[in-house]
Amino acid sequence: MPNSDAGYQVAPSPDGAGLTRAVTGVDHTGARQEIRVVEERPLTIFLNSREIVTAMTIGDYPDYLALGFLRNQAMLSDTDVVTGVDYDEELDVVVVRTEVETDHEEKLAKKTRTSGCAVGTVFGDMMEELSEVTLPQMELHASDLYALAAKINTTDSLYLSAGAIHGTVLCQGAETLAYMEDVGRHNAVDKIAGWMFAEGIGAVDKTLYTTGRLTSEMVMKCAMMGVPALVSRSGFTAWGVELAQQVGLTLIGRMRGQRFMCLSGEDRLVWDADLSKVANEPRKAGRKGARS
Amino acid sequence: MPNSDAGYQVAPSPDGAGLTRAVTGVDHTGARQEIRVVEERPLTIFLNSREIVTAMTIGDYPDYLALGFLRNQAMLSDTDVVTGVDYDEELDVVVVRTEVETDHEEKLAKKTRTSGCAVGTVFGDMMEELSEVTLPQMELHASDLYALAAKINTTDSLYLSAGAIHGTVLCQGAETLAYMEDVGRHNAVDKIAGWMFAEGIGAVDKTLYTTGRLTSEMVMKCAMMGVPALVSRSGFTAWGVELAQQVGLTLIGRMRGQRFMCLSGEDRLVWDADLSKVANEPRKAGRKGARS
Numbered sequence A, B: 001m002p003n004s005d006a007g008y009q010v011a012p013s014p015d016g017a018g019l020t021r022a023v024t025g026v027d028h029t030g031a032r033q034e035i036r037v038v039e040e041r042p043l044t045i046f047l048n049s050r051e052i053v054t055a056m057t058i059g060d061y062p063d064y065l066a067l068g069f070l071r072n073q074a075m076l077s078d079t080d081v082v083t084g085v086d087y088d089e090e091l092d093v094v095v096v097r098t099e100v101e102t103d104h105e106e107k108l109a110k111k112t113r114t115s116g117c118a119v120g121t122v123f124g125d126m127m128e129e130l131s132e133v134t135l136p137q138m139e140l141h142a143s144d145l146y147a148l149a150a151k152i153n154t155t156d157s158l159y160l161s162a163g164a165i166h167g168t169v170l171c172q173g174a175e176t177l178a179y180m181e182d183v184g185r186h187n188a189v190d191k192i193a194g195w196m197f198a199e200g201i202g203a204v205d206k207t208l209y210t211t212g213r214l215t216s217e218m219v220m221k222c223a224m225m226g227v228p229a230l231v232s233r234s235g236f237t238a239w240g241v242e243l244a245q246q247v248g249l250t251l252i253g254r255m256r257g258q259r260f261m262c263l264s265g266e267d268r269l270v271w272d273a274d275l276s277k278v279a280n281e282p283r284k285a286g287r288k289g290a291r292s
Helices: A062-072 A104-110 A126-131 A142-153 A158-162 A185-199 A216-225 A238-247 B062-072 B104-110 B126-131 B142-153 B158-162 B185-199 B216-225 B238-247
Strands: A020-027 A032-038 A041-047 A050-057 A082-088 A093-098 A166-172 A175-182 A207-210 A229-232 A250-256 A259-264 B020-027 B032-038 B041-047 B050-057 B082-088 B093-098 B166-172 B175-182 B207-210 B229-232 B250-256 B259-264
Touching: A020 A158, A020 B238, A032 A158, A032 B238, A032 B259, A041 A062, A050 A062, A062 A082, A062 A093, A062 A185, A062 A216, A126 A216, A126 A238, A142 A166, A142 A175, A142 A207, A142 A250, A166 A185, A175 A185, A185 A207, A185 A216, A207 A216, A216 A229, A216 A238, A238 A250, A238 A259, A238 B020, A238 B032, A259 B032, B020 B158, B032 B158, B041 B062, B050 B062, B062 B082, B062 B093, B062 B185, B062 B216, B126 B216, B126 B238, B142 B166, B142 B175, B142 B207, B142 B229, B142 B250, B166 B185, B175 B185, B185 B207, B185 B216, B207 B216, B216 B229, B216 B238, B238 B250, B238 B259
Parallel strands: A041 A093, A207 A229, A229 A250, B041 B093, B207 B229, B229 B250
Antiparallel strands: A020 A032, A020 B259, A041 A050, A082 A093, A166 A175, A166 A207, A250 A259, A259 B020, B020 B032, B041 B050, B082 B093, B166 B175, B166 B207, B250 B259
């Protein structure tokens, strides 16, 4: 793990086998050039005997992606006992098995509503589930947010080496615990959720940092995970803000250099940063990821 | 239309009613501030009596979105006669009616495979459909690409006014014809496809410019539309490149300032640009949209 020194328990492996591919093309001068691009492959997730969804993913951590997706869709609850997660690399299939078959598979068959930029978030019963979520109180120190952003932006990643990918980082205070990347920002979040579930990591004192936009889907996933704060370099959608306010999630976006905007749950924020010590970003650089 | 002077037949209306919402929050200094964020609302698309998918969309041009989505999914062919497109704003539903009911609705029920970052691209029969696509030969002038990029980047848009949104522009030579924006880049492409279908606009001499990444889904949509060239500021995925090469689509990415990379269909490119007259982008600005 090239990033293990940096204090991550799980971190990107930009040189990991099978995550990028060398392709040859021509550049703007007509010169032949080889560049590396990220992989994107289908992964079909089964819950017991039922096919749930096919996600397009970079391909690492298929077990965490499957577990996290099912958790975040409320198809796998705390009371379900997972007896196995089997990944078949040749078939691009991962099967999550539970001790007792649940009825979530049936629910899904009735309602396959997918979201804007989604592996297929099933909104069916999500709103019901969300209404039961209570997010814990915690202190979110502005100084920690600046420390996290500075660290994450310089962590070796597939983004830095090949681009065209999203990252999500699970944090606790100023500490970074797990950094996942994927072609879809929702997959990166699901992989974090799967890792937390598999490792028994609690959510009450955590912050989720994402490179992607703060849409309804991202807010739902964060709330389903029980993580009380979601932070991004990118912007907001109106429904994302509305949902965050409904569930009491702290939602911070447009975080670049010294600047950020908090549109929900500002009561958790502690204004302890010395802004004179935080580097500002040139305005142009600040637009990186703004549409992501 | 604020942008009609700029020569677009359809262009963003950043001040359009209902496309953005004012929300109040606190900034990094703790000061209360109002900002505008883009809307994101569900739109359920029906083909005749069958519910096909629910897209999360900004909400403009629901008719084009529905028509384009169905076209790009090969659920609506040239031989199908559309007898009506009914949009119910209160129910967030749009119904596309055809003279003869097709069997595509049935196919869908069997295979609901959705893609990485998708309104739910149904890959079911897409690969079959794609194998029948033949993209026309045409000349793609590098000088036109630079002119298009310069024009599009300065066109009044929701992106410039509220951020967190993707744009797609249908072009012909150095001319911009239609500019659509949406929270999902695939929706923006579908709206272009719907507009072309409704207006009877041919594809053989067109170029599609997108702010988003060049994933498998974007390449599939472009090929299904019959547009021979796809250009983006952002990066590539390996499968996107592979599909483009298979169908003979010209695929150009990482286009910022003078630079771009062509990873497929370079035979259409004509190197006629005088690079000394093309402004270069500062390296940092060049990362805008790189993950998008």
